[in-house]
Amino acid sequence: GQQLNQSPQSMFIQEGEDVSMNCTSSSIFNTWLWYKQDPGEGPVLLIALYKAGELTSNGRLTAQFGITRKDSFLNISASIPSDVGIYFCAGLGQGAQKLVFGQGTRLTINP
């Protein structure tokens, strides 16, 4: 079945640093979604991407739908303590009926 490789698995950064994470697949996806999960809560949808090459921002977050349609990237600029959590990518393949999730990137910020 389709699989997503999300990296890095964890990140330890200083407050104010920029963050980059990505998801890759051997399959083509038509939709990419990025979620954030705060400790003790359910995931929240951050950004949805529907077109190859699309670049979408949500505040300090920017996500891109890769041109090859096999990858997606999430960047966070000038990180702050509330950015702590687990970030998940998810993709929907051609003709697929189920969203495939990456393993998650756990972000820790040192103040």
Add this chain to the structure above:
Amino acid sequence: DVKVTQSSRYLVKRTGEKVFLECVQDMDHENMFWYRQDPGLGLRLIYFSYDVKMKEKGDIPEGYSVSREKKERFSLILESASTNQTSMYLCASSPPGAIYQPQHFGDGTRLSIL
């Protein structure tokens, strides 16, 4: 604001018990989902439903069943709980235009099977 409410945050049950996890959403969404979340594995879809009384198997339906008798409520049932079903369970919903894209999640039920 859409609210997805899961009936329990923490639940402890014994092997062999029949376990019910309840989920209610208040936005009249057609689509509802049950996922389980395990460290290093991300979220895996157990079942989803796109309408009352309709259900579709996800990636890991074995050992689970679901019930959708009313639009706002989607129940996950562990027919005979086993220790390998100890996990975090997440319910989600989405509107008709996002049938395969869960948009609103509950806060999860952490289930332990002893």
